[in-house]
Every structure is written in C-alpha cells, then in structure tokens.
C-alpha cells in the first residue's frame with residue numbers, strides 16, 4: 001500500500017547545497033518502494049530528450065528534459081505517474097499562475113511531487129515559483145552550502161562577475177556560496193566600487 005499520495009516535498013537552498021542529491025535520493029527511494037516515478041528537468045532551449053540530473057556529488061539520474069509545465073502535464077497524462085520530480089524548478093517555463101495551478105491539480109489527483117530549486121537568485125531576490133510553493137509544501141528542507149568566506153552555513157549563491165542577467169547558462173563557476181553577513185559585505189564593497197565612493201574598510205567588518 002502506497003503511503004505517499006499527493007504530498008509536496010521541496011528541497012531548496014543555494015547552489016552547491018545538495019538539493020539535487022536530495023531529490024535524487026527521494027526518487028530512488030520511491031522507485032524502490034514501487035512508485036511509478038518520473039523525473040523532469042527544465043531545459044533552457046527547446047530541444048526534447050533525456051539528460052542525467054548530475055549533482056555535485058556525481059550521482060546521476062535520468063531525467064526527461066522539458067521546456068515548460070505544459071510538457072510535464074502532457075507526459076503525465078500519457079504515463080500516469082505516482083510521483084513526479086522536477087529538478088531546477090525555478091527554470092521551468094510557463095506562466096507562474098499556470099505552474100502553481102498545475103502543481104496543485106496534480107497534488108489533488110494524489111500525485112506526490114518532489115521539487116528541487118533555488119529559493120533566491122544571485123542578488124538575494126526570491127524565485128517566484130519557490131516563493132509561492134514553499135508554504136504549500138508538506139515537507140520542506142532548506143539546504144545549506146558552506147560560506148566560502150567564513151565557513152558558516154551559506155545563505156545565497158553570490159555571482160562573482162558583473163553579469164546582471166538572472167539566468168546565466170552553464171556558469172556554475174561564476175558563483176560562490178556566501179552567508180548573509182559575507183554576502184552583504186561583498187555587496188557593499190561592490191556598490192562602493194560602482195559608486196566610486198570612498199569607503200571605510202573599518203565599516204565592512
């Protein structure tokens with residue numbers, strides 16, 4: 001008898017925090033338990049196919065590449081899964097209201113959904129999909145990388161370059177996990193450089 005029906009399980013946090021590994025672990029456990037499980041991953045281009053979800057600890061799981069929520073609904077209609085996993089859900093295409101409504105609809109139809117995604121972008125601004133879905137979850141885990149500056153739990157993925165686009169494809173080496181204090185310190189330094197203001201480094205400790 002399947003115990004998990006219509007549950008929303010969310011793994012969120014910054015980059016390098018182990019979200020994808022946790023999603024993979026959940027998917028593997030559901031498969032062992034005999035649930036029909038489909039894993040999806042948004043692709044930022046329009047090609048379909050499969051890809052390995054590759055987490056930083058080098059485990060991998062085959063996932064169906066999709067462009068938007070409509071693709072997921074279509075594939076689910078054809079395959080009737082018990083469990084749907086979506087990695088990098090912040091990149092899933094489709095109108096935000098459609099995504100939320102569709103996920104709620106699947107939950108009401110007793111499909112369990114596992115999501116992994118970034119809670120915030122490089123500037124500390126929440127991604128809308130996680131912002132909307134986190135309160136609706138049954139199980140929510142906020143994962144933490146390690147702050148590269150001070151070694152405490154990281155809070156955000158700080159972008160080391162000046163690129164201000166929200167999504168930079170294939171550029172994980174441009175990011176570093178930082179705690180809130182170190183992130184704010186970096187931002188003040190960057191702002192000071194941008195504004196060419198005099199800055200007292202004594203204020204930045």
Ligand SMILES: [Zn+2]
Nearest residue numbers: 147150179182
């Ligand atoms: Zn820190």
